[in-house]
Amino acid sequence: MQFMLLFSRQGKLRLQKWYVPLSDKEKKKITRELVQTVLARKPKMCSFLEWRDLKIVYKRYASLYFCCAIEDQDNELITLEIIHRYVELLDKYFGSVCELDIIFNFEKAYFILDEFLLGGEVQETSKKNVLKAIEQADLLQENMKDKGYHFIMQGINDAHLQEKVE
């Protein structure tokens, strides 16, 4: 995957993840053009389109458009399911996620994405594992303040080892 954009029906960008090096100017240009192109599509049209030399896969969930740019040889249908899996992850984490959750907790959206995709490739497809990793981070934060921290770290290490044995 080359990049993923999330934007509202009004064209406001809610999340942007770039997996290729581009200058800020180029990013803004691409975003503008692509948002326009996708927003102009009618509902019944297919989820794929060709744009420049890339394939764009997009899907609308409520008021948010999820838009991924993949290369020529990548599989479009599986990308659609990548989008869906990401939405499921957000949904599980936030509990019935809506656009506002992503606006106010944008950093969490990035963290979740990083656990799921890395460098443009799918990293972990088990929903359980991804969410566990995120929740551990939250746990760490809450318990950071007291000396219980060290025990928690130990506990987490043990949990990893446990999983491996299973």
Place this chain on the structure above:
Amino acid sequence: MPAVSKGDGMRGLAVFISDIRNCKSKEAEIKRINKELANIRSKFKGDKALDGYSKKKYVCKLLFIFLLGHDIDFGHMEAVNLLSSNKYTEKQIGYLFISVLVNSNSELIRLINNAIKNDLASRNPTFMCLALHCIANVGSREMGEAFAADIPRILVAGDSMDSVKQSAALCLLRLYKASPDLVPMGEWTARVVHLLNDQHMGVVTAAVSLITCLCKKNPDDFKTCISLAVSRLSRIVSSASTDLQDYTYYFVPAPWLSVKLLRLLQCYPPPEDAAVKGRLVECLETVLNKAQEPPKSKKVQHSNAKNAILFETISLIIHYDSEPNLLVRACNQLGQFLQHRETNLRYLALESMCTLASSEFSHEAVKTHIDTVINALKTERDVSVRQRAADLLYAMCDRSNAKQIVSEMLRYLETADYAIREEIVLKVAILAEKYAVDYSWYVDTILNLIRIAGDYVSEEVWYRVLQIVTNRDDVQGYAAKTVFEALQAPACHENMVKVGGYILGEFGNLIAGDPRSSPPVQFSLLHSKFHLCSVATRALLLSTYIKFINLFPETKATIQGVLRAGSQLRNADVELQQRAVEYLTLSSVASTDVLATVLEEMPPFPERESSILAKLKRKKGPGAASALDDGRRDASSNDINGGVEPTPSTVSTPSPSADLLGLRAAPPPAAPQAPAGAGNLLVDVSSDGPVAQPGLGPTPEEAFLSELEPPAPESPMALLADPAPAADPGPEDFGSPIPEADELLNKFVCKNNGVLFENQLLQIGVKSEFRQNLGRMYLFYGNKTSVQFQSFTPTVVHPGDLQTHILLAWPSPLAPGLPSWDEMDPGRDPSSALLPESLSAS
């Protein structure tokens, strides 16, 4: 309502975001942002050190502002400070900031790399993952240099956690893509391949992506992955939906991993080992079989996942191109999808079938679906789907269905999107030429193309039709007739006029017998379109007119009248003006034989690579080259060059029809040495300059040429007594030229330099140069004897109305020795120079 973030409530951030959202206008938003930026700036610069939480909050705010689209030029230092915190969320925000706002300050980079190094060495998997994520997100060369050696170690170390291994694999992938030279192959490659056997599916997933990329450049290093991949794949495909637990997605076992494994296998040819191959084929068949089974779930996710695997399987089958049975099955499966309810599937089926069409095993099978595809072309509402259908028609075209497909594509062209018209025109042109059995059909098709989408018919296309008509005698008459009829349409496209003009100019005689298309009728038809056309077309038409004068002498007077008109002879465009003058002069001066030779019918064009195909490839980009490559077909049938490179005309303007002018110079037997076309020199040599003198008819020119003869040198030796066989004129007699004058002079029609006259005693050479309205002519005298010529006086006689400068500079005794023309420098050597200058430029 705003949700308070889980884990840590950065209330300040939430409030700020609310404020921004409540801003009524862009100006208010900017104001609020600036206020916050000032606040943060002062906090960062402040005396008391900020605690971790506040730092995190402010850095997060800065990040938010940046993501809104505003530029941030500070905060990096604070973000880097956060990296060294022990608190996970502070680290997290720090890493997020620096991966989004990449900074090239070397000091900062050093600090960042240090922090990452610490985290990587910390043996804390969560910290290690954070660091790896950061490297993968930034992927800069500096990071690659710092860490490319460490990552493989972490990847294959036995005590690395699974999550760390996953992240390390994809991090390495990112670094490799960015700077492949920093990641040398080593003994770790074998261990990476072994990861395919790992228990943890996530690790396998990440490892497969890494191997897929690495093996493209180093196929041998990773060859062992094939059998491992096949066994993994067949285990997944044959597993029940409950086996893989959390890796089952809507009743489909490990769809992402399956797709990735299939992609990996496409990097290699079919496995050589029979057992492995057998297992793979079985696996592929299972996938194809499953597609026929009723779905386990109604959800679209289930069908998408299942079909994703199916399409990737088909891609693999196409890539191998060696199992006819599988290919045909794949084709049938796609055929079913062509009529599926879901648009996505129809789109993908059309796309996949395009690749299938180029395989010889399945080509026939693909053709059976032609009616469905044509229907899709007509009825699909989504333009991208229609476009895929058009692509597929192009790919599946062969001799048996060419006529049908071309007519369908023409019909599609009438209503097609403007953006894709040019591509369709090129494709139709290529198909029509390739599969034409009957060339009159080809001519009809191209003319139809021009009629329907004239604006998008590029030069390559109509040059091509002209070449083909020129090369094939059998279709010339038909072409002339059809083009004549087409021109009679009230509003015909300019490209039609171009094609028509050329064809009638060359082959109009073939239809001249019919009174409806008699020469005067042809001429007036063309001339009626004349002023509606652009300069290039008008130039082409002028060429046609002179050809008419040759073909149909009865039209000479009319056409000359047109050429003589002020609008032509004094036309603002240089090309048109030049052509008008030259053609007018040519028609008046040249005898019918000369005219016939000069305006002889075009010879057949040489065969060269089709430039239409080249243009189409350029348009589509490198990816589509395979679909267009008709390597399997006879590619050399009648491929003629699209744009014949003629001898360029240096003097005339580079208009498209300049080619034709240059080409016209080619057939005449006396191949011109000078770059300029024959016509130009005629004018230059004749008068005191180029087109400036309209009134200058043939007479002064002839006189000039005839008088450009070697004047009798006044020397004691009766030079002219010797070699000239005919009676020599006396020294004072300049009137009549020597008999060979014509022959000798004729060659200067086509060249600027050369020997004008030579006998045993004397050699006279001419060297002339012309630039715009200035011309310069040098006469060189060479003494072929071994004695000096005493009182050697050349005389040049010229028509009275030319003002000339004559440099009387030559040494009275002409020393022996022939000058060498190439090294002759007029300034140094004895010569007489004539410098005609035009008096008035019109």
